[in-house]
Amino acid sequence: MKRRKIGRELANLRETSRLTIEEAGQAIGRSDSTISRIENGKRDVQIIELKALLEAYDAPVETREALLNMHSASPEEAWWTDFDLPPNFDTYVGLEAEAATLRVYALGSVHSLLRSEEYARALLRGGNPSAPMGEIEALLKLHMHRQQVLTREGTPLHLIAVLDEASLWRQVGGPDCQRDQLRHLIGQAEQVPNITLQVLPYSKGAHSALNGAFTILDFPDPTEPAVVYVDSPGGNLYLQKPLDTRRFDQSHSRLRGMALDEADSVAFMKTVLKEIK
Template sequence: MGITILDLTRVLDLYEVEDDKRKPLFGLARTARTRGWWDAYADSVPSDYATYIELEADASFIRSYDALAVNGLLQTADYAQEIIRAALMGLSPPGEVKRRVEVRLTRQKLFALEDGPLRLWAVIDESVLTRVVGSHVIMAAQCAALLAAAELPNVTIQVLPLASGAHPASAGPFSIMEFREPYDPDVVYVESMTSSLYVESDADIYRYTLAFDHLRASAMAPDESKSLIARVADRFSC
């Protein structure tokens, strides 16, 4: 059954556990909860990815910077298939690619939860829109999906123009997750080709938060971003 963050906090207070020893325990408490829908894909989803999906399912607000591809929560099926197939480099059978696409699309149901849909604030590098993934048809459909998502009240999309130059997130993409439980500390997720990093230090989270604030300040306003995405979609449709 696991333990709630509130109950764990009470136990830690009782035993006067120091703050620097609490965060790993909070992480264990999250992963000890009941099984989720993603467990059905255990044979196709690496453990690091499963951990991220579980954290994402518990999140109430995600701020993300995406410099290489459209955020997975905003991808179409065709776009996701091309991205996943390229990442696996032909080392996995088509069936696994299909299951991973299913996982990615299932994650998007978080936007429609009745008891509090996920809020997403995504800053997307302009190069993501112009990099052709699959075909012009796939890119046109992906741009249309971004425009549709941007109309949701719980989704904000901004495009960081190439002309903005150097910025604090030049090291790469990241996501800042805030959780529904007030006792759950924020987590920053950073993904690499072979592993994932979960940043939980208050000082490091502050730096990522500050970096995201710089990014959204340098990015186009949401309405301007939608206009740019619409123009890119038109070019791909020609």
């Protein structure tokens, strides 16, 4: 989050100074791709680079002090540093921990924050069939710990999830495990006020997200841009450009409009629960 804020402030300063990305890079002896990555929050800015950019942009004294103080501030120790996370996943966990709202579309399986422990274990085992059990249990502990954002004191995360019907029927871990997962979902939908669950039935036909699940992260600061996270076999994608976030924002709104309302979704899940053999 700090990296994103510094990058955004530097981008604003560069635009105010009417320098292009290429000119900013030339001014401090860096490539235009480096400047772009700094501004997009994809790369830490070194202190020598920060000072040089602030000089090149002729930044006001107050702004210089604020950014230099932000850069030098020691970050709080994050709980996930105790875990051996999959590549690049620490970025997502950090963003999730900072988010105020998650808007989710889940397609093939139930979203991580909504999984029961046995369902999560079975899903991890199915996705990593050759992994040692110790590794599976370590990942399980991580995923279970992440769910604490839903019950944290003060401002628990607001989760707005659209679940495709496929995620309700797929018998992860077998029928008993799937039935327990459905009971878990029903309990969350009925008892947790900061969780909004809607089911998108097969009968609704084609829609804009048939090609995969996604998560939109919104932050407490209204000036902090949303981030769209897409997990795929080819790698994790973090989309921040307004054109991309607006496209997914519209997609999620359409999905919610197509999905059953909250009460009907609970009734639908109870019907599926009865029919799983």
